[in-house]
Amino acid sequence: MTKIVTKRWCALVVACCLTSAMAFAGVSVSSPTPGTTTSSPVHFVASASGSFPISAMTVYLDNKIVFTVNAASLSTNVSASSGSHSASVQAWDTHGNVYANKFTINVGGSSAPSTPSGTGSAFSLIEQMSGWQSCTTCAGSGGSGPTASYWIQQSVSSPSLNGKSMQFHIGGSTPYSDALWWRQLGAQNGATHFQYDVEFYLTTPQYAQSLEFDINQSNGSRKFIFGTQCNIKNGGVWDVWDTAGGAWHHTGVACTTPSAFTWHHLTWEVYRDSTAAHFVAVTVDGVKHYVNMTFNSRAQSANELNVAFQMDGDSAQHSYSTWLNYVTLHYW
Secondary structure, three states: OHHHHHHHHHHHHHHHHHHHHHHOOEEEEEEOOOOOEEEEOEEEEEEEEOOOOEEEEEEEEOOEEEEEEOOOEEEEEEOOOOEEEEEEEEEEEOOOOEEEEEEEEEEEEEOOOOOOOOOOEEEOOHHHOOOOEEEOHHHOHHHOOOOOEEEEEEEEOOOOOOOOEEEEEEEOOOOOOEEEEEEEOOOOOOOOEEEEEEEEEEOOHHHOOEEEEEEEEEEOOEEEEEEEEEEOOOOOEEEEEEOOOOEEEEEEEEOOOOOOOOOEEEEEEEEEOOOEEEEEEEEEOOEEEEEEEEEEOEEOOOEEEEEEEEEEOOOOOOOEEEEEEEEEEEEO
């Protein structure tokens, strides 16, 4: 009798667990809100769970694939023309089961220079790529600053949006020491428009002097530095870099201390012509501000494209970390 009861109890537990797993299976979309009006690019944030582990997720816009990631969550920006659009976020688990969340969105207008529909390329999940390079003294004033202690760790499970964030850490004993990291992406000399997307997270943002997010391109004859920094403790404002002049300039767009223990979504839209770098707009947590500032490039014969991230130490050189996730560079 004991064996029968045990078998029946086990069967009930298995059935209960399966029922519970199925109850939570599906795709949850936290952005955009279905039926509301948003601007372009549209910020998609979603996660999925199923009867088995999720292997991939895809965003469809008007029945066309616009983004795919091999993970159980996603965060990306998608360009869309004005008007009503059908949207769908679908997920697949390791046994081929499909889960979908379909809805309608309204786009109030496109913001140049968003990627034209059906064109453009992107480097995605850059934080998961090997081959990151770094320096400390080169990150300081004139490329010869004080030395900081620093390190990175990839595939960090928490905090993370997809279980594989990248942790950047800075410390040391000399005030105002900095650390710079960058990832070369190969020459893309024909690209003129760029969109840098990243999710970032801090636990002690009060220790950050500033956080820098950069795109660097050399097209064989000119060097374009799309340098941007959240200048937290020296004005609480976004700054942009003057390549030819070698100096930072305030944009007038506020960038105060980010909230702790919160993922923040950052997008920079920039482009270049034959001689100058144009800073178009910055969007933080869905709030967009137009910058519209232009600075001349300088001569350089190199061929490269990279994204960079820099952390600056404060007057006490407090140790702190920043986590990055879904680092993406769109270019066209």
